[in-house]
Every structure is written in structure tokens, then in C-alpha cells.
Amino acid sequence: MTFDQLHLIEPILKALETEGYTTPTPIQEQAIPVVLEGKDLLGCAQTGTGKTAAFAIPILQSLYAQKTADRGPRVIKSLILTPTRELAIQIDESFASYGRNTGLRHCVVFGGVSQHGQTNALRQGVDILIATPGRLLDLMEQRYINLQHIQIFVLDEADRMLDMGFINDVRKVVARLPQKKQTLFFSATMPPEIARLANTILHSPVKVEVTPVSSTAEKIDQSVYLVEKENKRSLLIHLLKTKPITNALVFTRTKHGADKVAKELHRAGIRADAIHGNKSQNARQKALNDFKTGHIRVLVATDIAARGIDIDTLSHVINFELPNVPESYVHRIGRTGRAGASGIAMSFCDMEEREYLRDINKLIRQPIPIEEDHPFHLSYQTFSNEPVTVQKTNMGRPVAPRRPMRQRSWRQ
Numbered sequence: 001m002t003f004d005q006l007h008l009i010e011p012i013l014k015a016l017e018t019e020g021y022t023t024p025t026p027i028q029e030q031a032i033p034v035v036l037e038g039k040d041l042l043g044c045a046q047t048g049t050g051k052t053a054a055f056a057i058p059i060l061q062s063l064y065a066q067k068t069a070d071r072g073p074r075v076i077k078s079l080i081l082t083p084t085r086e087l088a089i090q091i092d093e094s095f096a097s098y099g100r101n102t103g104l105r106h107c108v109v110f111g112g113v114s115q116h117g118q119t120n121a122l123r124q125g126v127d128i129l130i131a132t133p134g135r136l137l138d139l140m141e142q143r144y145i146n147l148q149h150i151q152i153f154v155l156d157e158a159d160r161m162l163d164m165g166f167i168n169d170v171r172k173v174v175a176r177l178p179q180k181k182q183t184l185f186f187s188a189t190m191p192p193e194i195a196r197l198a199n200t201i202l203h204s205p206v207k208v209e210v211t212p213v214s215s216t217a218e219k220i221d222q223s224v225y226l227v228e229k230e231n232k233r234s235l236l237i238h239l240l241k242t243k244p245i246t247n248a249l250v251f252t253r254t255k256h257g258a259d260k261v262a263k264e265l266h267r268a269g270i271r272a273d274a275i276h277g278n279k280s281q282n283a284r285q286k287a288l289n290d291f292k293t294g295h296i297r298v299l300v301a302t303d304i305a306a307r308g309i310d311i312d313t314l315s316h317v318i319n320f321e322l323p324n325v326p327e328s329y330v331h332r333i334g335r336t337g338r339a340g341a342s343g344i345a346m347s348f349c350d351m352e353e354r355e356y357l358r359d360i361n362k363l364i365r366q367p368i369p370i371e372e373d374h375p376f377h378l379s380y381q382t383f384s385n386e387p388v389t390v391q392k393t394n395m396g397r398p399v400a401p402r403r404p405m406r407q408r409s410w411r412q
Contacts, residue, residue, distance in 0.1 A: 006032050009061055011101035016057075019097055025050035026210040032058050035152075035184060040205040042198055043186040049210055052094045055080070055154050055184050060099045062152065063127055067103065074105060074125030075149040081131060081173060082156040083164050085110040085281055086288065091156070092130045104128060109145075111135040112281040119144050133161070133169035140176065147176050155201070158187040158194050159327065163303070167197065174201055188334070189327045220337040221344045223371040224357065226378040229350040232320060233261065235376045237268045239318070239346065240298065247291065248316040250300045251332050253323065261320055262300045272298035303328050311335070319347035322356040326363040346371075351378075 003016050003024055016022075024032065027045045034041050035058035045051050059078050066077075082088050092108035099106065106128040107121040115135070122129075122144050129136075129145070139145045153174075155161070161170055185198050185205070198205070227235050239245065252258045255276040265272035273287040273296050291299040292311055303323065314336045323329055329347075336343025347368065349357045361367045 001029055007036070008032075008057065009064060011064065012057060012061055012098060015098050015100050018100070021053075025054075027051050027208060028054045028057070030208045030210070031055065034206045034208065035059070035182070036061060038062075038182055040182060040202045041184045042202060042205040042207045043184065044190050044207070044209040045186065045188065051156075051186055052091055053098065055156075055186070056091070056094050056098050059128065059152055059154070060095070060102055060104060063104055064102045074127055076126055076129045076145065076147065077149055078128045078152040078154070079131065079147060079150050079173075079177075080129070080154040080156060081133060081136065081161075081170065083132065083160045083166060084157075085112060085132060086284065087157065088130050088132050089285075095128055095130070099128075106130065109135045109139060110281075111138075115139065133166045133173065137169060137172060147173075148178060150177050150181055152182045152184065153177055154184045154186070156186050158185060158197065159189045159191065160331075162191070162193055162197075163325065163328075167193075170197075188331060191327065219342040220333055221342070222333065222347070222368050223345070224347045224349050224368045225371050225374060225376075227348050227350060227374075227376045228378055229352065231376040232348050232350065233264045235348060235374060236261070236318065236320060237265065237270065238375065240265070240270050241268075245297075246313070246315040247294070247311075248298050248318050249291075249311075249314055249335050250298055250318045250320050251323070252300060252302060253321045255302055257321065258300045258302055262298075265298055265300070270298060271296040272300060274300045276302045303332070315344065317343070317345045319345070322347055322349055322353045322360065324356055326356070326359040329360045330364070 001024060002022055003013060006024065006029070008016075027043060027049045028051075031041055031043055031051070031054040035055060041055075043051060043054065045054075063077055080091055082091060088108050088110045092106060095106040104127045105125060107118065107126040108130040109115075109118045109122075110132040111134050115138075118135075119139070122139070136145065140147070155170065158170075161167055183202055183205075185202055187194050187198075190198075225235060236250070240248065250261060250272075252261055255278050258274040258276050262272045262274035273290060275284050275287045279287075287296070287299060290296045300320075317333050317336045319329070319332060323332065333343075333345035336345060347357075357368070
């Protein structure tokens with residue numbers, strides 16, 4: 001199928017042609033017709049599947065159809081609520097790209113920067129607003145934003161909203177929206193809490209699910225490195241100096257950890273920077289731009305800061321620390337292998353992270369292959385503290401061992 005077959009208007013088709021897009025991704029192919037019909041949508045898609053275009057394109061087309069009939073001042077007709085600044089900026093850029101020929105105005109508001117430029121844009125009138133929850137509520141309280149004319153509401157990355165503690169803010173926003181509207185709900189994973197939220201704000205939605213809830217991209221080569229905690233930085237430097245790693249997004253669990261890893265890499269002669277919530281928006285944007293342009297080779301990030309990072313040519317994701325929420329593993333490695341490309345995900349696991357590895361293996365329904373070929377390898381016996389039988393993959397590589405049912409659990 002091509003975009004031509006989705007009955008898109010000429011201004012949008014021209015913009016897509018300028019961007020070099022000819023064939024929609026599966027979620028775009030399924031979601032765009034549903035949204036154009038005015039139906040509510042529940043979209044469950046792993047990151048990197050093109051879901052921003054899946055809602056941006058039909059929103060632009062729907063509002064463009066009304067444009068010639070509108071005679072009054074511009075009012076906000078569509079709201080896209082997203083959890084992070086980086087993701088909000090990228091969604092705004094997508095609307096700019098796809099809507100360049102429509103004459104529709106869009107604006108992005110987020111915290112961490114002065115509101116002056118954002119309020120000036122709002123005063124001029126906008127059709128589409130992209131926002132993070134905190135700044136949106138703040139500007140609503142100051143009466144810069146009125147949501148009474150919203151026709152299409154998009155809740156993006158709903159599971160990350162939950163992880164970041166924004167669900168109450170989301171409910172406050174939803175309470176201020178008109179009862180009659182179209183709602184598009186997107187989430188990479190669908191834990192029970194998110195399913196309950198979807199049930200409260202969607203009306204007879206069409207469900208679009210292009211990948212299993214807990215799946216990881218098929219083209220991502222995954223491996224896990226068993227290593228002592230104190231050897232992780234040495235292992236990271238070793239891999240960056242000996243492996244053909246073009247660029248790497250390295251994940252840590254804490255902001256302090258991200259800064260520490262970036263400084264260690266810099267001392268080792270590896271161009272790196274860190275991105276996390278304690279940095280100013282300008283510093284975060286500079287680090288991201290430096291990474292995208294190749295000025296730095298490694299970007300060290302926390303889960304929250306990295307959620308909006310969208311880089312088509314990211315070769316490696318490295319989990320310096322395994323996430324304590326297994327769904328975050330799916331999000332993390334989904335940063336590579338995007339839009340049909342291949343990618344590599346390496347994960348470091350120390351003794352304290354054994355439970356996290358087990359939970360991840362359970363979630364993705366397969367053991368991640370264990371890589372032994374490195375100077376800091378931790379033996380299976382030391383790692384598990386119990387007798388094990390090493391399993392091999394079809395390629396001869398060992399994988400995380402399965403324990404006999406009667407042996408002691410790691411939880412005990």
C-alpha cells in the first residue's frame with residue numbers, strides 16, 4: 001500500500017513526498033483510515049513504528065477540511081498530550097513537516113523554559129497544541145489556554161505518563177475537555193492501569209495493535225553481559241574501543257549515574273554527554289543535537305529523558321543498568337532498529353540485577369543470549385550462586401540458564 005491509497009489530500013501527499021515517504025508503516029496503514037472516519041482509537045504499538053504520523057496526518061487532514069469554512073478567530077481544535085519535552089518537540093516538528101502546505105498553525109508548550117515565547121504563539125492563535133501536562137495545566141490556570149473547542153484529543157505514550165506520575169494531571173486535563181470529541185489513545189505497552197485509563201476516556205474505540213504488548217523488535221540483536229557492578233564502566237569503555245559501534249545510547253537508572261558514566265567516557269577519550277531531567281532544556285537540546293549530528297558518539301540518558309529521542313541511524317543501545325520495570329527494557333531497545341532497520345542492544349547485568357533480568361526474560365518470552373567474549377565475564381555459578389546447565393542458542397551462543405523447579409529461587 002502507498003499513501004496515495006489512503007485517500008489523503010494533495011497538500012499532505014506533497015509534504016510526504018518532500019519528506020521521502022511513500023509507503024505507510026503498519027500502524028499508519030491501519031490507524032489513518034480510522035481517525036479520518038472520526039472514530040476513537042486505541043493504538044498499541046512499540047516505539048519506532050511511526051505512530052506520530054499515524055495521528056498527525058489524519059488530524060491535519062480533518063482540520064484542513066474545516067479551514068475554509070472557519071470565519072472566526074483561530075481556536076485550539078486538537079490537543080496532543082505527551083510526557084516529555086523532547087517528545088513534544090519532535091511531535092511539533094512532525095506537524096510542521098506533514099502540514100507545511102495546509103496553512104494550519106501548531107504550537108508546542110513544555111516546562112523548563114520561559115513561557116514568554118509560548119504565550120506569544122498562543123496569543124496569535126493556533127489550531128493544534130502539543131503539550132506536556134505540567135506546563136499545560138499551568139497555562140490553563142493563567143487563562144492562556146482554553147480547551148472548550150477541542151475536537152480531537154491525543155494521549156500519547158500513556159504508559160510513560162503512568163511511570164512518570166502524570167496520571168492525575170492527565171485526568172485533570174481530560175476533565176476540562178468537551179464531552180463530545182474524538183480521542184486517540186497510544187501506548188507502547190498496555191499494563192492493567194493503562195487499560196483501565198483507556199476504558200474511562202474512550203468510547204467504542206477501534207483497537208490497532210501492530211506488535212504484541214511485550215514484544216521487542218525482531219531486527220534487534222540482543223545480548224546480555226554478566227559483569228560485576230564495579231567493572232561496568234571498564235566493560236563499557238572496552239566495548240566502545242573494540243567494537244564497531246557507530247553511536248550508542250547508554251541507559252542508566254539515575255541522573256547522577258548518567259553524569260558519572262559520561263564523565264568516565266570523556267576521560268577515556270570517548271566523546272559523550274549526558275541528558276536527564278536536572279539539565280536545562282537548552283543543555284538537553286544541545287546534547288541531543290550533538291548526538292544526532294555525530295559531534296558526540298555516546299549519549300548517556302535516563303529513561304524519562306530518552307523517551308522522545310528519535311534517531312533513524314542509531315546503531316546501538318547499551319543498558320549500563322537494567323531497568324527495574326521490565327517494560328522499560330522494551331522501550332529502551334526500541335530506540336534502535338527503527339523503521340525496519342537493524343540494531344544491536346547490549347545489556348550489562350550484575351549480581352544485584354538478577355531479578356530484573358529474569359523479569360525481562362519473562363516479559364519478552366525468551367531468554368536474552370549471554371555474551372561471554374569479554375574480559376570481565378562473570379561465571380554462571382558466581383552469578384546465580386547455584387548449579388546451572390548452560391544452554392546454547394542455534395548460533396552456539398549461551399543464553400540465560402533455566403533453573404530446575406526444585407532449586408532455590410533467586411528471590412529467596
